[in-house]
Amino acid sequence: MGRIWDRWTGTEHPRVGVIPLPTTELREALLALNNRNMPFNVRHGRPKEKADLVADSGPRR
Template structure:
């Protein structure tokens, strides 16, 4: 049952033989990701978030339509991380919120979706253009993949000798 639960929650264990970093070293390493070329940011959590660090990514999909029929979707992905020093474990909770804005000027639409869990969120849009050979080809104009945020965080935690444990409920 343990392996199945680990697979469902996205739990990963570090390789054996890696000396774990202290909690402060891991926290500093995660916060240092902010200085690199990443589309998200990592910050200290607010008290109500019940976490130590939060990684956030906000993306606006390209708008479609014009005037009153204009529609734009805002995607927000949060990964809340709580350190459990005794077990050398980082417990994570993924939150995804999708908000739809309509009209010009944009107003919040009634539809709003949210969810939690380790499932990846992928969103892409393409257009068709005429290629140099005169044939139509598909060109990607927008791309959002939550793994672009989660993978670097998880890899850093594992390289630090800590366990990355996903949870599917609020901690």
Template structure:
């Protein structure tokens, strides 16, 4: 069941040539991903989060309005990570919250959703605008892809010679 289970859970193993780094170096490399050019933050976990590090991306999609109502989607995507030095692996758990808000003032939450487990979330929004040639064209006004956060984290762990163990049921 090994390779099939790894594919199902999102687990990836490093190349055999990659020399495993100490846990302190892996932690430092993950924290070094922070910067002004990345849309997420990697931070030390709080005790209640039951992890060592947390990467999170909070975003608010642009509001859309119909004749009757105005609606807005607030989303948080988070990856909790626990470093296990004995096995040279980082155990991860993906979590996502979505809240839909309606109204202008005060805003009222009309729906909410929570999910956990390996996920790839892509959300895009377009508008139609008139191009320079006078023809209508679609222009992307909003985009979110969870792989923009997960891929750099996973690649950092794999480059450090550690295993990225996805979908941990208990951190």
């Protein structure tokens, strides 16, 4: 029944045969998105946010 909710929540699943990236490689790729031309900044989450990474429109580094 989980697939019924996927359409409502916007969840997408990878195509068959797609090999997932290791989490360390994915984390590096997301942090590499940071540049002055992007409207957001990807940063490490704080403990109170209970997240590994956060994308926000906060101040630039």
